[in-house]
Amino acid sequence: MNDSKYPLKIAIFTITRDRLEYTKRSFKSLKKNAGYPYDHYVIDNGSTDGTQEWLSKQKGLTVIQMFKENKGISKACNTALNRILKDDYDLIIKMDNDCEIISSDILKELVGIYSCIPPFYQKFMLSPRVEGLNHQPVRKMFMEIDQHKVGLTGIIGGIFQPVPADCYKLYKYDEKLPKAKGQDEHLNGWFGAMGGQVGYVEDLVVEHMDTTEGQKEKYPEYFERKKGEESYG
Numbered sequence: 001m002n003d004s005k006y007p008l009k010i011a012i013f014t015i016t017r018d019r020l021e022y023t024k025r026s027f028k029s030l031k032k033n034a035g036y037p038y039d040h041y042v043i044d045n046g047s048t049d050g051t052q053e054w055l056s057k058q059k060g061l062t063v064i065q066m067f068k069e070n071k072g073i074s075k076a077c078n079t080a081l082n083r084i085l086k087d088d089y090d091l092i093i094k095m096d097n098d099c100e101i102i103s104s105d106i107l108k109e110l111v112g113i114y115s116c117i118p119p120f121y122q123k124f125m126l127s128p129r130v131e132g133l134n135h136q137p138v139r140k141m142f143m144e145i146d147q148h149k150v151g152l153t154g155i156i157g158g159i160f161q162p163v164p165a166d167c168y169k170l171y172k173y174d175e176k177l178p179k180a181k182g183q184d185e186h187l188n189g190w191f192g193a194m195g196g197q198v199g200y201v202e203d204l205v206v207e208h209m210d211t212t213e214g215q216k217e218k219y220p221e222y223f224e225r226k227k228g229e230e231s232y233g
Helices: 020-033 051-056 073-084 106-115 183-193 211-218 220-229
Strands: 010-016 039-045 061-067 091-095 099-101 124-131 141-145 148-153 160-164 197-208
Touching (some): 010 073, 020 099, 039 073, 061 073, 073 183, 106 124, 106 148, 106 160, 106 197, 160 183, 211 220
Parallel strands (some): 010 039, 010 091, 039 061
Antiparallel strands (some): 091 160, 099 197, 124 160, 148 197
16 A cells, blocks of 8 residues: 555554453543544453453454463563564554544654655654643654654653664564563664664654553552563562
8 A cells, every 4th residue: 555645564463351442432532533544453361351242242343362361461462563564564553552533633743754765764653642641751852854853862661662664674572571561662672773863753643541640540450460471570
């Protein structure tokens, strides 16, 4: 799909695990505000709250795997990528199931930005600005791409990560990492070592639902379990 109307082919993948309310809200916001065609892939990491049953009934999703137990973020991401890379995508976006899309036509705008970057130039991993973070990453410098202000940082989180597909052909998540910690640092570190730049498109916005502290109040058992998985291994 490399024509003038749709210059880039996009795949989005999401790892779900419980918190079905957030998944429904996230997917609805993406469908409403994408403004551009995309294929949406899902891996479920052992949900027990009805998420798997809900996913099985959804049209427009490709459910790659429903694990009976949590396999960890790295394993789930690699499972998703093994499937996605069988097709000819240009941009692969990891979107968390607690990410709500706020800006209209967000994928259309991102395609405009990525289409302006010459293929011989350094690679970029550019997230929309994420509201609801406890701490915003420091912007080291600013630049303009396709009339969008871009703030370059040392790291972008996993809430919404657009990665050129040819990078994922070289990169795999480290499955020796804890089940729920270190994945973002690992990817960003590899990307930087390869000469890539990461940052935020300041006028495109997504939201981390309820903030981390708000989520902890709503789903204390989920976060207590996650805390244990961050020290796994």
